[in-house]
Amino acid sequence: MSDKKVIAVVGATGAQGGGLARAILNDKNGPFVVRALTRDVNSDKARALAAAGAEVVAADLDDPGSLERAFAGAHGVYCVTFFWNHFSPEKELENARAMAQAAKHAGIQHAIWSTFEDTRTWVPLGDDRMPTLMGKYKVPHFDSKADAHAAFTGLGVPTTFLLTSFYWDNLIYFGMGPKRGPDGVLALTLPMGDKKLPGIAAEDIGGCAYGIFKRGSEFIGKTVGVAGGHPTGAQMAASLTKALGEEVRYNAVTPEAYRSFGFPGAEDLGNMFQFKRDFEADYCGARDLTLARSLNPALQTFDQWLAQNGSRIPVAP
Ligand SMILES: NC(=O)c1ccc[n+]([C@@H]2O[C@H](COP(=O)([O-])OP(=O)(O)OC[C@H]3O[C@@H](n4cnc5c(N)ncnc54)[C@H](OP(=O)(O)O)[C@@H]3O)[C@@H](O)[C@H]2O)c1
Numbered sequence: 001m002s003d004k005k006v007i008a009v010v011g012a013t014g015a016q017g018g019g020l021a022r023a024i025l026n027d028k029n030g031p032f033v034v035r036a037l038t039r040d041v042n043s044d045k046a047r048a049l050a051a052a053g054a055e056v057v058a059a060d061l062d063d064p065g066s067l068e069r070a071f072a073g074a075h076g077v078y079c080v081t082f083f084w085n086h087f088s089p090e091k092e093l094e095n096a097r098a099m100a101q102a103a104k105h106a107g108i109q110h111a112i113w114s115t116f117e118d119t120r121t122w123v124p125l126g127d128d129r130m131p132t133l134m135g136k137y138k139v140p141h142f143d144s145k146a147d148a149h150a151a152f153t154g155l156g157v158p159t160t161f162l163l164t165s166f167y168w169d170n171l172i173y174f175g176m177g178p179k180r181g182p183d184g185v186l187a188l189t190l191p192m193g194d195k196k197l198p199g200i201a202a203e204d205i206g207g208c209a210y211g212i213f214k215r216g217s218e219f220i221g222k223t224v225g226v227a228g229g230h231p232t233g234a235q236m237a238a239s240l241t242k243a244l245g246e247e248v249r250y251n252a253v254t255p256e257a258y259r260s261f262g263f264p265g266a267e268d269l270g271n272m273f274q275f276k277r278d279f280e281a282d283y284c285g286a287r288d289l290t291l292a293r294s295l296n297p298a299l300q301t302f303d304q305w306l307a308q309n310g311s312r313i314p315v316a317p
Pocket of ligand 1: 010011012013014015016017037038039040043046059060061062080081082083084085141164165166167168170174202
């Protein structure tokens, strides 16, 4: 029987968890094996993980009993929630609490909670620089993750708080890629002014998490931020111009304009970008590139990510 330690990975068929699952699977001589959690063990992605050597088990964040079963006997757990599937901060908090409780119940040695800053520390609810959303948040999908920190610490779960960054994959899947303007020129629209936007290939977050697990207790009780680069909007547009072989302009709109775009989550994202813009030094400072690269030596820069993925960015002819 293998004496390797089990890492149970929530969201293993998705972006962050998938990156972690593949990082463990690809390191055949590493200290861990992966237990991939999925709601559907028969999906193509679940089968692909099983074929690559993962233990695949059924679990649903909305079913705490299934999490307890899936975490049992594991050394470590990767905990992530899926805000954009339901747009509910309350559900995100409830799901995070269920993971923290299951981790406690299983006596987990190391949990990683994929999280963000509590933006209300910088912009209290009474501060009208940006609107309060849903009654008690500035950036709901950040603040609710930060609200969940107390669930892990309160139960005494040995936890690393992993501050993630903007996925460059959003240019492919999230409708944030360059759009053609009335003049026919492609434009990357972001409300970042001339400030830096820490970003990362979603897959690389998992690689960083793997580095954290490998370094044992070093990061337990600590907050670790990761990014593959800190490009400005103008620098991203210049990189896109090179990668797509066509001019891409940076269209720096105001956060107010972004909030009014009307797509689901536009106000949340408008506030999020404003937070990153207005508190650039703190936000970038919390995502040290050297530390992230030491955790994941394969960490890609924006240009490297574009070289691999630029052709997948949907661009209207
Ligand atoms: N977009 C960004 O720029 C960005 C940046 C940083 C952080 N984030 C955060 O990343 C989080 C999402 O992570 P991700 O991008 O890795 O997700 P993802 O790629 O959408 O993956 C979601 C996976 O999670 C599983 N899942 C969904 N609901 C579940 C449930 N109720 N119980 C168990 N598993 C469930 C699904 O697997 P099955 O279908 O196999 O069950 C799915 O494959 C969000 O909270 C978001 O705020 C996003």
